[in-house]
Amino acid sequence: MLSDFKSELSRLLADRIETLFGVEYEPIVEVPPRRELGDLAYPAALHLARILKRNPRAIAEELAADFPSPVFVRDLRVEGAGYLNFFLDRGLVAGQLLSEPLIQPEAGAGDRIVLEHTNINPNKAAHIGHLRNAVLGDVLSKVLRALGHTVEVENYIDDTGVQLADVVVGFIDLRKMTLEAVAALPEPFDYYCWDLYAEVGRWYEEDPQNQELRRQTLRELEHGSGPRAEMGRLISRRVVSRHLATMRRLAIAYDLLTHEGAVLGLDFFSEAFEQLKSAGSVHLEDDGKNAGCWVMPLSESEEFAGLEDPDKVIVRSDGTVTYVGKDIAYQLWKFGLLDKDFQYRFWRAEDIWETTVDGEPEHPSFGQADRVINVIDIRQSYLQKIVKAGLEALDYDEQARQSIHFAYEMVTLSPATARQFGFLEDDSEEAAGNLEMSGRKGIGVKADDLIDQLEAKSREEISLRNREMSPEALDILAHQIAIAALRFFMVKATTNRVIAFDLDEALSFEGDSGPYLQYSAVRALNISRRLGEAGLPTQVSPAEVAALPPEVWADDLWDLILAVALIPQKTEAAGDTLELSLLARHALELAQKFHAIYHKHPILQEQDVAVRSARLATMQVFVEGLTVLSDLLGLPLPDRM
RNA sequence: GCGGCUGUAGCUCAGCUGGAUAGAGCUGGGGCUUCCUAAGCCCUGAGUCGGGGGUUCGAGUCCUCCCAGCCGCACCA
Numbered sequence: 119m120l121s122d123f124k125s126e127l128s129r130l131l132a133d134r135i136e137t138l139f140g141v142e143y144e145p146i147v148e149v150p151p152r153r154e155l156g157d158l159a160y161p162a163a164l165h166l167a168r169i170l171k172r173n174p175r176a177i178a179e180e181l182a183a184d185f186p187s188p189v190f191v192r193d194l195r196v197e198g199a200g201y202l203n204f205f206l207d208r209g210l211v212a213g214q215l216l217s218e219p220l221i222q223p224e225a226g227a228g229d230r231i232v233l234e235h236t237n238i239n240p241n242k243a244a245h246i247g248h249l250r251n252a253v254l255g256d257v258l259s260k261v262l263r264a265l266g267h268t269v270e271v272e273n274y275i276d277d278t279g280v281q282l283a284d285v286v287v288g289f290i291d292l293r294k295m296t297l298e299a300v301a302a303l304p305e306p307f308d309y310y311c312w313d314l315y316a317e318v319g320r321w322y323e324e325d326p327q328n329q330e331l332r333r334q335t336l337r338e339l340e341h342g343s344g345p346r347a348e349m350g351r352l353i354s355r356r357v358v359s360r361h362l363a364t365m366r367r368l369a370i371a372y373d374l375l376t377h378e379g380a381v382l383g384l385d386f387f388s389e390a391f392e393q394l395k396s397a398g399s400v401h402l403e404d405d406g407k408n409a410g411c412w413v414m415p416l417s418e419s420e421e422f423a424g425l426e427d428p429d430k431v432i433v434r435s436d437g438t439v440t441y442v443g444k445d446i447a448y449q450l451w452k453f454g455l456l457d458k459d460f461q462y463r464f465w466r467a468e469d470i471w472e473t474t475v476d477g478e479p480e481h482p483s484f485g486q487a488d489r490v491i492n493v494i495d496i497r498q499s500y501l502q503k504i505v506k507a508g509l510e511a512l513d514y515d516e517q518a519r520q521s522i523h524f525a526y527e528m529v530t531l532s533p534a535t536a537r538q539f540g541f542l543e544d545d546s547e548e549a550a551g552n553l554e555m556s557g558r559k560g561i562g563v564k565a566d567d568l569i570d571q572l573e574a575k576s577r578e579e580i581s582l583r584n585r586e587m588s589p590e591a592l593d594i595l596a597h598q599i600a601i602a603a604l605r606f607f608m609v610k611a612t613t614n615r616v617i618a619f620d621l622d623e624a625l626s627f628e629g630d631s632g633p634y635l636q637y638s639a640v641r642a643l644n645i646s647r648r649l650g651e652a653g654l655p656t657q658v659s660p661a662e663v664a665a666l667p668p669e670v671w672a673d674d675l676w677d678l679i680l681a682v683a684l685i686p687q688k689t690e691a692a693g694d695t696l697e698l699s700l701l702a703r704h705a706l707e708l709a710q711k712f713h714a715i716y717h718k719h720p721i722l723q724e725q726d727v728a729v730r731s732a733r734l735a736t737m738q739v740f741v742e743g744l745t746v747l748s749d750l751l752g753l754p755l756p757d758r759m
Numbered sequence: 760g761c762g763g764c765u766g767u768a769g770c771u772c773a774g775c776u777g778g779a780u781a782g783a784g785c786u787g788g789g790g791c792u793u794c795c796u797a798a799g800c801c802c803u804g805a806g807u808c809g810g811g812g813g814u815u816c817g818a819g820u821c822c823u824c825c826c827a828g829c830c831g832c833a834c835c836a
Contacts, residue, residue, distance in 0.1 A: 151779060161778065167816080174816090198779045199816085239836085279836060411834060422762095422832095434834040441836050499763075500831055527764075528830080551828085579798065599798090614764060615772080616829070623771075627798050629784040630772085637798050645795045691775080703773065706783085717791090717800045759798065 156203030163200035174200030208671035213664035223266025235493035239281040240354035243308035245562035247529040253608040255493040277354040283335040288314040308360040316560030375472035383475035390447035399511035410435030446508040454486040496525040526613040532620035572600035602632030610702040638709040670732035678711040682743030705747040
């Protein structure tokens, strides 16, 4: 693998620098901007120039002279200001890529990771902002698993919160509906709730007195008993079921649903609270604005320096627990630091385990993580820091370090799309910027609507070029293309950038898009099929590849092979930095190179066997690389388009 | 006020721990289908990298000060 080649070269270079100059140096390797400059570039001489006070070019020449090049190095040159550039044996690298799996994690090296994502309030339909969370979380789970970690994916359901309470109020007090009537409402239930939730918001505004009903409902939800709690359970159940169905459309699944109701019902907090108290991390405030509250001081942590209020309330003066308190308890459970465990029940209809207060005796084991990753939007950074500070306060320093907030920016609506959906009154506000989505106001593009539109668009495109497809095949293909378009759209954006969602852009299947990647794979498949039909070999073996004469490896082919060789490093980088867009962009790069080769280096018509073999081998390497990346990104590769 | 993020081509964005001529996609213009599907490819146009100063042999990248925009800083989640 390329990384092996790299590390061997780096080691040889470090040795040489040590013997020649007596300097300890950790070589850095780069990829030259243009292929003719080389395959791997070491700027070592440029770095050494300062230490040795010598001309970098002269240093490079000295390093290059009599360099003990291994067999896979074809040439070594000094370029530019003093770069040491290596040219590799192309056939050797290509053969290697075809002979072993691209990504091979070391056995037993993986961590046990609890990864929490999606976490949609169970009171309304999922919107495109939630999709960003779910897709990022899902891709991360695949990346971490590929790197050898054991990943448990949890979806946290806040079934005792204000948002659910509001919809309960909507059904009981605004609509005056019974449990039976609500149970009998037709699907899509989450769409119904979407509108009702917004309506309740307006109702509160009309008469703030109505908010008393919210408080009463919230108390009942937290307590878990009474007609309002029962209504809450029904709503939450039906809405979560819809969310799971939406996510299933995108091939996103979970190992465990964790319910806030269970965290409360099993009183996780009381034990966490005892830990916090005996560690002296919280104290009862006896005067000031937080009088009567248990607070956690944050002033000692430099992270919170300059904060106006250096204390965080954990237990309110009325004795109830804040969100942060619950979250610290939950985080402790994830690490196995709480003496309590959930009860578990298998939700058969949804084929998933969930937490409860009275569960089944037999169940898999959950939690006990080495590392915890919470996929939550960036606005929650402050709260996630407090949870971390809570672990630190309990001297769980290692777990605090392993508490990772995977933060990503918001999804807003572009002015054009906001207008299209009627969220901007008229076009008088020409200069209107992006519109923030708001469940409370009913502003947003629902996930299922978007997927429906993407499928419709796919069908349209397919029918333009493929008239004789069966309806079943059409359904499957349209769906594959739609989810690739959507998933790719969400992953290609860097996490710290706000996505201004534009429907037309999302529906574009050209250029930087999932379908573009799929199309490149379809083309490769077609070539294999046509080769077979023509009675020509459809595969080249690694041994044949290594034996090909060097001149058959045109630069275009080699570029693509090198790009595939870089996939393991890109994957590691994505896992380390949580910047998953690296993978999306790298996949694009592969597809772009392949499409170009497709036009420039035809395989089927090529008469020269060696040349054809090299092209075919490159295609095999490409398919291998694209398959790996598509699996990581969760993009299905259809067999035709 | 304190903290975080963002500012690169007409639009949407890449740019890896400072390094070789700042790159894609879309849009505009022009080409390419008797030859592996044109959801593609090729050509073409367009940039004071928000602004000033600094560090460096070398700055889109690091430091500092401004300017503009977005987001956090509850006994809400």
